[in-house]
Amino acid sequence: DVKVTQSSRYLVKRTGEKVFLECVQDMDHENMFWYRQDPGLGLRLIYFSYDVKMKEKGDIPEGYSVSREKKERFSLILESASTNQTSMYLCASRAGDQPQHFGDGTRLSIL
């Protein structure tokens, strides 16, 4: 079974802080993704990566950056957290033509 692990289930941070969300997958998948899920808006793609050190902007990249130094790990960075970044963040990974597999999410609150 594919295992996508997000380091924190719940996180509370202050406005202006730099926030790191970590995601690790154990199946040697090439592709990894970061989404946010908000009520009434569904899942929106922030960034994705198709290889180590490669990244592509998704639909809502503003205010975020990503890092992929190793194949198994994909980090989402909020450079200066703001209250409108309070959300559920979901990481996913995929290999070949298989569907994306998701982690359980990190519920991030910015105060």
Added chain:
Amino acid sequence: DQQVKQNSPSLSVQEGRISILNCDYTNSMFDYFLWYKKYPAEGPTFLISISSIKDKNEDGRFTVFLNKSAKHLSLHIVPSQPGDSAVYFCAASAEGLSGGSEKLVFGKGTKLTVNP
């Protein structure tokens, strides 16, 4: 510009009856469609998919139908069970037949409640 639309935010059905969840799309380049199920406090889990070369795919109690001319797909759950109560997301991609491609576009989801 919402490319994948789930127009029903919620649906309530009785246990044992059929649940039908609908999804419409606008991008004619979409060629692969997926349904995900999401329970509260968990990530979405893949349920079933269909490529544009088919009009039906079945997996146990779950069947997805695709009507390309109408740009419409639906998920049928028969019979519905209380454990099926969750939010269902429709998703689509436009990267050829390599399903689950780099970019998935999701609908806003439909919350299904199956009453005992």
